[in-house]
Amino acid sequence: MTKSIHFELSFSEPQAHYVDVQMMIEGFEDQEYIDIKMPVWAPGSYLVREYSKNVERLNAKNTEGNSLSAIKTAKNTWRVHNPKGKLVISYSVYGFEVSVRTSFIDDSRAFLSPVGTFMYVDGYLDLETSVKIHLYKSWNKISTGLQKISEENTFYAPNFDILFDSPIEIGNQDTWSFDIDGILHECAMVGPADYSKDQLTEDITKIVREENKIWGSNPNDYYVIVTHNYQNGSGGLEHLNSTILAASRFGYSQPSAYKNYLSLVAHEYFHLWHVKRLRPKALGPFDYEQENYTTGLWIIEGFTSYYDNLIIRRCGFFDETEYLQKLAVDFNLVYNRPGYLLQSAAASSFDTWIKQYRPDENSQNVAISYYNKGAMHAAALDIKIIAETHGAKRLDDIMKAAYEHFYLIENRGFEEDEFQALAEEVTAVNLDGIFKAAHSTEDIDYNSYFNLVGYELVNQADDQDHQSLGIKIGSNEGHTVIKNIDRNSAAWKAGLNVHDELIAINGHRIEINGKALDYILSHSEEGEKVKILISRDGLIREIEVELLTSNKKSFSIERMTNATEEQRRLGNIWLSL
Structure with missing residues (x-):
């Protein structure tokens, strides 16, 4: 019997951040058991993220609706015995992490990272599959690079590598399409923002054409750009024929922020060729269960x-x-x-x-x-x-x-x-x-x-002669604390620690604005010693620090x-x- 795998997605509790998944499996009668697995990382984001931690209420049933044993044998693996006839694997996935690589679901929308949503049968990543999406009552749009094959919101993937590389945005996002030299591009804007559709269309078209010049051809006939607009957002993740971006909703009307957004578009679109197709050997075919190492x-x-x-x-x-x-x-x-x-x-x-x-x-x-x-x-x-x-x-x-x-x-x-x-x-x-x-x-x-x-690379700080502790400070519950210490800096050599609360320097109170600290350092000489009063784990101590000249660089690139x-x-x- 032909082996097949199909999915259906629904949302019974989106306000609680869940997507309900049904995985229909047929054609595995010749096996004593099958192992159902979820990837542990997302290609393009090189960290084991343990997506299976968000899986709940997994159960398996056969054609007659009888429950089957589904035993968890590893962190991301469930073993189902006696896989006769049509199996239905049901589970729910919790998604409430804001990023371009993890799922986020609420009552207004659902962004589904496919590696954290869909499971596969071990050894059968090459099987074709389909995904049917049942929209929540107030949602009306789906944006994804997957091929739509029916008006019932059913999408097709020729294998699981394609499925895992095709994120899905569901909700009421603002979408529009435009043609760039015969390639249809869709923009999907999630959340309110001060963008101009006409301006984005014009500027993205310029970027795509400029990149097409470099590579000589474009491998897609359809490409989706999904942008999540937040109060403060940044970053992106590339996919085979789509990208997910994060941006600040008020940045489009600010020239500097808008150009940074266009640079992000250029970066992720460049990956269409460079990493998704032209790539180091280690990055495909993927092992979705462990790290895929490369020095490239x-x-x-x-x-x-x-x-x-x-x-x-x-x-x-x-x-x-x-x-x-x-x-x-x-x-x-x-x-x-x-x-x-x-x-x-x-x-x-x-x-x-x-x-x-x-x-x-x-x-x-x-x-x-x-x-x-x-x-x-x-x-x-x-x-x-x-x-x-x-x-x-x-x-x-x-x-x-x-x-x-x-x-x-x-x-x-x-x-x-x-x-x-x-x-x-x-x-x-x-x-x-x-x-x-x-x-x-x-x-x-x-x-x-x-x-x-x-041109020449010029260090503008070469002529500066100011003293430095070599630390970064921040606030913790109203206290001024050390966040970072540079190797071989004055603070490093004197034994100041990260998390130390800075109380005073040479008898002057250190406030969170750092004014006293800056004043003392700006009026000191290299080799001069200062006394810093700190609190470490609630214990007060004084540390003597011999100041060093700052070695921080401030490079510019200028015409000779x-x-x-x-x-x-x-x-x-x-x-x-």
Whole structure:
């Protein structure tokens, strides 16, 4: 008998944040039992999130409606014995976490993260499936990348990889569609916000066309952009033919915030090619039960982080100064974390499962982000290629060639050495130094690249001489407390701790605004000793701290005043519209 799996979703208690799931299974009579599993992580968000923790009231029945044994054998696995005839697995999923990667349900809407909603039969991820959605009484819209196959709100997925990569927004979202060069795009705005449909349509069209130029073709005929509008929102998650974004509802009328939103659109849309199709070997086919390790996130996320703002520049939304300010942010974020001396971009990629999404008070001392460091490496690659080919080639040519070779022709993931080899073949430029730097904590001279195109990386803090404890402070129930301490800073060496309450410095009361602290530091010399009164776990003590000059960086990227005509020409190619 042909094996089949179908789902039905309903909402008997949306106000309590539940979706009810029925999983209909047929064709497994030849097996003594089947294992029903739920993924533990979401592709594109590299953290084991234990989605099965939200599953409740799971039960199994056979064709006659009799209950079957469904024994939980692991954190995300239920074993059903004697799977004869048509089985119905029923369960409820609790969803009340606001993010682009987790389900959220209330009486106004439901956002369903598919990896945390749908289960699969172990060993049968390749089975096609369908999902029928019963709308709650006050809802009237469904936005998803899944193919609709009936007017009864039934959708089709050719396999579970597609199902798990197709989030579903249900409710009364504001939707509109528009065609971009033969590809239908749907925008779904969730929640009130001050956006203009016409402006968004025009600007998203520019972004899509600019990205199509890079890749040469677009693999979709339908693409969905769902934006969750919050009081304060940010972030996004890419999918095969859709993306989920989070934005601030009043940001669309603010030029800076709106451009940041467009950059987010550019970032997630770029992933349509770069990660969803062109990808490291480790990232597909997926193992949904455990970590999928790769050192290559600096390429797929870092390069995408380089391109998002560059595309906004090419579209004309950023002027040159705005773009360079955005690029300088990556350098400031990396170089103001002592962890850049301990962790490479590749190591950051590999350790994403335990560090990137689980920051703590010491994270800045031990880790960097492959997003920022990868973007820095991508900038160096782009500039080096432009300079050494005299403007004939750039990073765009590598991306297009890699997409065509690894995805369109060979339909497989790449190893990093293969990616580098192809890049060097396409450009005839030796890129070994930058690729090796991605696997090393030894720094490279980025100005040796920027100077090639008439720009320079300038540390504006070089001439500043002010003392620092090397801490970040915050408020905890009205008390001024230490939130972070930089490695090898004055506070680090003196033995101040995170969570210490700061009471006084040199006899002056420290308020949450930090005025006394700032005043003392600004009127002190390096090597001078100050006495800080603290409370640690309710015990009062005084700690003497020897001050050190701040080593914080403040980078900007500027045009060289003595650039040659050729450098200026190449720089114009780099930042051309």
